[in-house]
Amino acid sequence: MLRCIECGREYPEDEVRYRCDCGGLLEVVIDLDKVENVFDGKNITLWKYKSFIPVEKRVSLNEGGTPLYRLENLQKELEMRELYVKNEGANPTGSFKDRGMTVGVSKALELGMDKVICASTGNTSASLAAYSAKAGIRSYVLVPSGKIALGKLAQAIVYGAKVVPIRGNFDDALRVVVEASRELGVYMLNSINPFRLEGQKTIAFEVFDQLGFVPNNVILPVGNAGNISAIWKGFKELYEAGFIDKLPRMIGIQAEGASPLAKAWKERREFKPEEKPETVATAIRIGNPANWKKAWKAVEESGGSLESVSDEEILKAQKLLASKEGIFVEPASASSLAGLIKLKELSLIEPDESYVLITTGHGLKDPNIIIENFKLPEPIEPSLEAFKEVL
Ligand code: AN7
Numbered sequence: 001m002l003r004c005i006e007c008g009r010e011y012p013e014d015e016v017r018y019r020c021d022c023g024g025l026l027e028v029v030i031d032l033d034k035v036e037n038v039f040d041g042k043n044i045t046l047w048k049y050k051s052f053i054p055v056e057k058r059v060s061l062n063e064g065g066t067p068l069y070r071l072e073n074l075q076k077e078l079e080m081r082e083l084y085v086k087n088e089g090a091n092p093t094g095s096f097k098d099r100g101m102t103v104g105v106s107k108a109l110e111l112g113m114d115k116v117i118c119a120s121t122g123n124t125s126a127s128l129a130a131y132s133a134k135a136g137i138r139s140y141v142l143v144p145s146g147k148i149a150l151g152k153l154a155q156a157i158v159y160g161a162k163v164v165p166i167r168g169n170f171d172d173a174l175r176v177v178v179e180a181s182r183e184l185g186v187y188m189l190n191s192i193n194p195f196r197l198e199g200q201k202t203i204a205f206e207v208f209d210q211l212g213f214v215p216n217n218v219i220l221p222v223g224n225a226g227n228i229s230a231i232w233k234g235f236k237e238l239y240e241a242g243f244i245d246k247l248p249r250m251i252g253i254q255a256e257g258a259s260p261l262a263k264a265w266k267e268r269r270e271f272k273p274e275e276k277p278e279t280v281a282t283a284i285r286i287g288n289p290a291n292w293k294k295a296w297k298a299v300e301e302s303g304g305s306l307e308s309v310s311d312e313e314i315l316k317a318q319k320l321l322a323s324k325e326g327i328f329v330e331p332a333s334a335s336s337l338a339g340l341i342k343l344k345e346l347s348l349i350e351p352d353e354s355y356v357l358i359t360t361g362h363g364l365k366d367p368n369i370i371i372e373n374f375k376l377p378e379p380i381e382p383s384l385e386a387f388k389e390v391l
Pocket of ligand 1: 119123124223228319330332333
């Protein structure tokens, strides 16, 4: 069953529907009497948690089961007790979007849809393209022209999506996609589609399964605000099923130039979209997060917070995570570490608590950002002499 988060109206799951008639966001209601307690720390993959996932079909590329690292070096340097990274870049197409797409594309098949569409800052398009290739259906992706990382564009192209660049940003693209899905009968797989979040909530299941306990805090980047909502839903389901007895705080980080949620939160005022979002972290260059109401609830209910970080802080954190821990993530993902560092400096977090940072996408998706900011030395003659000289 689907339920409106605003008015509570319910709809069956077998109709194509993205919003309530009142305009509210929908969420899938899971029967928690039927879920299985499989949290034994073993054989972790997304589909291990199938009793929580509301589809029967399974279009899969073996997503989930991503590594959870203890940041031994960084926790010492930052004088914190317990720091972890859950590295979602290790998914099949290199981002957490694969969790949403394995479920979303499976749902498309169950509904008998043979065309799917999304707007994307890059990762969603790469993932949708891959899963629809696997499913043998057609995919259309609309991306902001010139503002999508090279690796993501290459992925969408090679997996065989119809890639359409638009003159505008993600928010403009999403507006067109919502209209197109309605008019053209194409199934929309942006994160307003509640089935996407049913896949992404498994990040919460895996964190608990891998750690064996619930961390005090989960920190992650926020763009369209689907993932923070999904992870919170996952933890709440574990709680309501009686598998855990406490919940983490959800801490969402936005890039300063695209931070409508963090601004509203910090200034204690109504949410207002950002007209001209801008950031080096193109994945989260989003001014009007479609899921903002779900995300706001997640932060409020969990006792968490929303913060923003500058592009400079993001790039510094990206370098730090790679050079101290061997984990290369894209700029948007590094905003979780940048946010942690900023909150620590502002004494807004407790160094003795446990923190899990979600790094959402692989660093190789956006190699330009590294290369453009680094000057290689001049090439040397192929001799030991010449090599010794540069040393
Ligand atoms: C690496 O691909 O919105 O807050 O169109 O690629 O759930 O939107 C990407 C989002 C964080 C933000 N990190 O997650 C898209 C898109 C990375 C991302 C986010 C995205 P949401």
